[in-house]
Amino acid sequence: MVYAVGVNRSEKSYLHHLPLFIFMFVLIVSILITAFSYPRIVQSIQESNVVELIRLAKERGESPVGVTKVSLFYPRFHDQSQSVEYVEILTQIDGRFTNHLLLEHLLKGPPRSALKEGVLSTIDPRTKLIGLSVSQQVAFVDLTKEFLTAHPLDTDKSIAITQIKKSLQKQKEIKDVILLVEGKVFNQTNQK
Numbered sequence: 001m002v003y004a005v006g007v008n009r010s011e012k013s014y015l016h017h018l019p020l021f022i023f024m025f026v027l028i029v030s031i032l033i034t035a036f037s038y039p040r041i042v043q044s045i046q047e048s049n050v051v052e053l054i055r056l057a058k059e060r061g062e063s064p065v066g067v068t069k070v071s072l073f074y075p076r077f078h079d080q081s082q083s084v085e086y087v088e089i090l091t092q093i094d095g096r097f098t099n100h101l102l103l104e105h106l107l108k109g110p111p112r113s114a115l116k117e118g119v120l121s122t123i124d125p126r127t128k129l130i131g132l133s134v135s136q137q138v139a140f141v142d143l144t145k146e147f148l149t150a151h152p153l154d155t156d157k158s159i160a161i162t163q164i165k166k167s168l169q170k171q172k173e174i175k176d177v178i179l180l181v182e183g184k185v186f187n188q189t190n191q192k
Contacts, residue, residue: 068093070102073166074110074119089114122154136174
């Protein structure tokens with residue numbers, strides 16, 4: 001003898017469609033919440049002037065968030081007078097650590113597009129940035145010992161130092177630069 005225990009057909013049909021009913025209920029509630037809050041959201045956006053700020057930034061050609069334009073300075077030598085002119089090259093940097101990335105770009109040497117302007121770098125391309133910190137508007141830059149490698153046009157490293165200082169001091173939060181090599185303060189007089 002078999003006893004039929006369970007749910008009748010109408011209850012079975014209801015349980016089968018229960019997920020669909022729940023989905024429809026959530027969808028309708030979401031649409032109602034959106035419909036009632038939409039005017040308030042629009043009003044908040046208008047009051048904050050965010051749209052106007054975005055429009056003005058586009059008109060001025062400002063960089064997107066996270067992209068910064070920085071100035072890198074590279075020397076250009078004049079044959080006749082043996083004088084040095086520092087050429088400012090604008091470069092875009094992606095990221096939050098602008099000063100650190102600026103120095104890493106500078107240490108790599110001038111971009112190809114700048115080479116046609118006759119610029120070069122007297123910093124040995126093997127030089128790496130060990131560390132950079134800024135305190136009271138003074139940047140402390142620690143470089144590897146490859147920085148000490150002499151360049152025929154810059155035996156005392158004065159051009160390389162000026163190149164680093166000009167590039168960093170173009171940043172508004174840096175007024176002076178102290179250079180270290182492998183953790184020791186670099187002294188030009190000891191290098192001659």
